[in-house]
Amino acid sequence: MNTQSIKLGLVFAMLGVLAVGGGTAVLPEMQHAAVQWFGLTNKQFRDIYSLGQVAPGPNMMMVLVIGYRLMGAMGAALVGAAFFIPDCALTLLANRLWVHFEGSPWRLAVQRGMAPVAIGLMCAGTYAIGKLTIMSPITGRMNPLSIGIAIAVAAILLWRHINPGILVLLSGTIYLLLAH
């Protein structure tokens, strides 16, 4: 284990534990860490995030690909273990302690107070991916095709409940066909 792999493991362990309200909450921090500390490019981060949308299960499985891109198969295993094991251990512990707080008024205060924090973090995660998608990192110009797809997908989902997996594949295909 060199220092870089120890650092990678520690960063992703921290990201897993800090994911309050789900994976979207840690996207800005993950992007920052991957790009500033481990030398991934913004485009690579965006590509890898998109791969996570195509795979089934939790979207955050894409952290494996970040590890793979940085350090090969060992990196994938390291990041996967770091991202999930400490967080699962914490959840297990909390599940066993939870009964002790049954009926505590503070439990409600925690839930009530952390809910808007989680929503604020989701807004920040959406904004981070939005910026990567809508603004060209090279020219800084807006990408009208991305904006159109994002708005269309949001409108469709607000209008009807469609399996998001279909919209994801359709959007990729439409972009591929319309981009030159």
Add this chain to the structure above:
Amino acid sequence: MPPSSIASDSVPMPRQITLFDLFKLFFMAGALSFGGGVVAYEREYLVGGARWLNDEDFLATLEISETLPGLNSVNIAVIVGDNLRGIPGAIAAVAGLIIPGAVVVMILGVLWNSSRHNPKITHFLLGIAAAAVGMLSVVTLQLGRRQFQNLRDLGIILVTFAAVSIFKISLAWVLLIIGPLAIFLYRPGPAGSRKHAAGTRLPFHHGPRHGKLRS
């Protein structure tokens, strides 16, 4: 969760739930949930399909999962696995949930890594990222419907967003400072004992609603 303790309000269990049963159920949820919304699939299988939990059990589990850090779908697997079969159960459930996605994402990752300079791949993935922005916006709006309409909550949302996105403060600091402040704002006591507080659970209606999954 021995069957005797839930006999009165829950569906009787036909037989002992094995580790393999746990693995299998969460494997199905992990393998079939495309485009997010894994929690809704877990609910379909746990409540609708296998009937290991009733709706109330599931909502209680979801409530804990949302309050704890980490991915909600993974937290649910840990809690259900632990409650049914202890630590081995939790491991079996989490493994089942993440193995299908891990295999698929790694195959895609290896393919991507060897052809990532192909503009067609870039365009396809950019379209997916754009779709994700639309999806994330809708999910955030739906999950935060109550919070966006409450001035105090809206204030917390804006401060959190600004801290991360504008002032680029690291997440650990944001949570250490804003988290306790937000909890303090809702501290127990005369000011905090609002009747509507019980209805603050985040609704998760962004998953599949079609009942076809009930197999």
